[in-house]
Every structure is written in C-alpha cells, then in structure tokens.
Amino acid sequence: MLLLNGTQMHRRFISTINNGRYDMMKKENRLALLFIVPSFFGVAMFFIIPFVMSLGYAATDARGNFVGLSNFAGLFGNESFRLATVNTVKFMVVAIPLNIIIPLFIACLLFHMIGNVWLKMIFMSPLVIPSACVAFFFQSLFMSNGLLSRILGENIDWLQTEYSFVIVVGVYIWKNMGFNLVLALAGLANIPKDYYEWAAVEGMGKWRMFYKITIVYLIPALFIMFVMSFINSFKIFREIYMLAGSYPNEKIYMLQHYMNNQFSRLNYQNLTTSAFVMTFVITAFMITFFIIDKRVEFGE
C-alpha cells in the first residue's frame, strides 16, 4: 500500500472535486447546446439539408437517371452561364477595390472634422433605402431622354450600351460606400495618436506615415470591409434588375440573372448545378481568405 504524502493527498482531493465539477460542467455544457438547437434546426432545414438534396438533382437528368458530371459539363458549356460568370468576376474585380479605396479616402478627410455625424448619416442612407424607391430616379438619369443624354447630346438609352457596366459600378459604390466608411472611421479612431507624433518627431513624411502607420493598423478593418463588399456585391442584382429588367445589356448580365431566368423556367438540373458551383467556389474562396486573415493576424 502506498502512503500518500500531503501534496499527493491534496492533489487527489482536488481531482475528486474537479471530477464532480467536471460532471456538472459537462451537464451545463450540454444545456448550452440547447440554445443553438432552434437556430441550427432552421439552418439545417432550409440551407444544409436541401443543399445536400440538391446534389441529387445535380447528378441526375430530368427523368431521374444518374448522369454523373454531365450536368456540370453542360453548365460550363452553356454560353450564358459563362458570360454571367465572366461579368460577375469582372464586376467584383473592379467594384470591390473601388468600394474600399473611395471610403478610405473619404474617411481620412472626414476623420479630423468635428461634427461629421450628419455627413456620415447621409453617406449611410442609401444602404437602407429600398432599391425600388430610387430606381426610377436613376433610370431618369440614363434613359434616352435623360440627364446624361442631354449633357452628351446623344439620345441613347445608356443602360443598354456597354457603359452600363460603369453605371452599375457607380450605383454599387453609391449604395455600399457608407458601410465601409463607418468601418474605416472606427478603424482610424483605434490608431493611437502618439504613433503619428512619434513619427513626426522622427521626421517621417505624411505619405510615409500613411502607409507605414495608417494602412498597417487598418488591416483588420480592411479585411472586414472586403468581406462586406464581397457579400454586398451579389446584392447589386436588385439594382440591375430594377434599372434594366431580366435581360439587360450583355455587359451587366450577372450570375444572378442567369439563376433567376432558370427559376422562371424551373429547370431544377441547371439551378442546382449552378448553385452548387457558386457555393463551392465561394466556400473555397472564403476558407482561403480566412486562412490568410489568420496568418496576417499571427504574423504581426
């Protein structure tokens, strides 16, 4: 038999108590799961389970025969799908960086202004206004007898030309800049002022300060600005649809138009296949993005 000394006794005593507490905590922990259950039930029911089910549609033809990947092959061979994909990617590549740079610039100007609440509110307001309410106004700017035609002296429905892309990017920035502006302003407020004072003592120039201090400390804010611009870039469909209808100029025919037109034909195979491709690409993109985000975070 082993004789226990004081420390060992103490340890054993603590561990019995901890075991009891551990059981209690385990029970508590299971109770905590109950809070997630209603939400998870809904997310599983309306997003996850039907998504898995939709894979079944994507792998079969209209009569239910298994066809493997031929739906996917058909999708990538589909000209309007390819056009929509190219347009959507093009839109994102142009609009998202602009939607980060412009608010950042305005935030730098606004930051030192006292009483900027009203300006902030004005810049935020398009975010909450239903797109249908301003659609007619925008149409009136770009229609064949609209303001732009008058300025340029040409009677063209600008939304039906290749310039529609520029218009849509402009509307996107008009609508979504406020969100990023608020994020950028909060990010700027988090940078300690001393850093700039020290840098000034060291004789650093203004531009050097901007990219050595401001940009570096804004990186977390920039990441979330990017994610939000990304999410909202898909919502531009509302505006395009309101401005130019279901079949707009081919420069602004987006993935969402393609999906919507499949819905009106109720083509399950095409719908599920393209939804799967979209989900897959976005998930892969987001996971890489979050990994980079973590890397940057730990790198500093």
Added chain:
Amino acid sequence: MFQKKIKKIPTKVFLTVIAFIYIIPLVIIFTNSFMSHGEITRNYGEEYDLFDYERRGQIHYAEYNLIPENITLEQYNILLFKTPAYLDLFLNSLKLTLPIVLLQVVIGSLAAFGFTVWKSRFKEILYCIYIIVMVLPYQATLVSNYIMADGLGILNTHLSIILPWGFSPFAVFIMRQSMKSVPYSVHEAAQIDGAGHFRRFLHIALPLSKTGIAALIVLSFTDAWGMVEHPMVFLKDSSMEPLSVTLYRIGQGNKGLIFAASVFYILPVIWIFLYGYEHLERGVNLSSLK
C-alpha cells in the same frame, strides 16, 4: 489657427459636393411626390405636349424640378384612398418584414448565447458553416430554400419567405459579435453565484447586448423591407407581393404615382434609420470585432 481653417475649406467643399450627390435623389423623390400627375408626365416624358405646336416632335429631355409648379396631394390621394390595392401591398411588406425581424432577434440571440457559453471542439466548425451560409448570395441559397419550401408545400405563401430569412445566420453573427464585447468573467462570476444558463441569458447576456439587438433590428428590417429576389421566386400571386417588388412595376407604367409611392415606402425605413442610427453605426462596427 486661421490658416488651418482656410486649409480645410477645399476638403469641406469636396465633401459637401459628394454629400449633395448622395442626398439629391431623396430630395427629388420627396419634392416630386407633391407634383400633379400631369406635371410629372410632362417633366419626364419623351415628347413635348401635343399642344406645344412649336416643339412637337422634338426630343424632350427629362427636367428635374425641385419645386412643383403647384403643390398638390393628388398622388397621395390616389395612392392612399382611391386604390386600396397599394395599401394591401404595403401591409404585405409589414406581414413579411415584422415576423422576419422578430424571428431573427429571438433565434439569433439564443444561438449567439449558445455559441458564447458552449465549449466544444465542434463549436468553431459549426460556426464556420454559419459564416459560409451567411456569405453565400441569395441566388445560391434560394435554390435550397425553394427545394425545402416545395417539400413542405408552403410555396406561394408568405411563410416560404419568412422561415428561411428568419433563420438567417447573419443574425447569429451580429449577436455573437455583440456578446463578445462582454468580458467572459462576468459570465463566470454569475456561474459561481449559481446562475444557470437561462438566467444568465435573461439577466446578463440580453441586457448587455441591447445595442447589438437594436443594430440587428435596424439592419434586418431595412434589408427585408427592400426584398426583391425572394418574392420574385416564391410568390406566384402578385397580390401577395410586398410593395418593394411592385414599386418597380409602378415605375414602368404609371409614372405619376412613383414618387408618392416611393416616399410612402421609404418613410418607415427613414424613421428606423434616424431613430436607430447610433445603433446601426455601432452594429456595423461590431462586425469588425475579432
């Protein structure tokens, strides 16, 4: 001091010009809602009046008049009293938006609390699924929602929009961000005092995340109020549509009503926006919390 002020003038002018561009659509919609039907058709029409002999046949460019020639409530009168269909559509918007906001607040805050106190290695994996569903565009998730709504037999009812939207992971995200700003030691202290999960939820987590709830209400209300994609897919019956979809069609046909209808539809959002702006701003900033 004085020089500093002068230096700031170009910045101020620049910002004011941009703010002006931002606010002008709203101002025009508002003032034009007091125009008569005829004046709007004349201002935005493509041709000159038939009786304008000199310029008949020439192209007429849209004119933006800030102040109506004679201020009338004609549009509002037609909208509110002569065509009850518009009021029904407005009610549809309310019937869709209010349950969505309520569901999001209740389910979102419950789940966010669960994610705060639950300890498991599966937690972050589960949360990651939530984030991915949140980032997916409506067009990708609508297919899933449609399949389920079809299976449940609730297509062409408001429920088919309310349910998937009410379970939106975005609500969980915002609420979790807001609960993150409460130090966990507060929870531990309450736990040692013997408060169970439910009491801690009611007496600590909820009261301390009032801002988060307010921000969520503003964000989800304004998003749902402007819904376009869901009704287009789920509702076949145009009398069940919210006004946000129908407004578009009003603009295509009866231009004379579009401004009053827009103002009528913007008012609830503007009210919530002005009332909850501070919360909205904080809510936006919550999303950047690590």
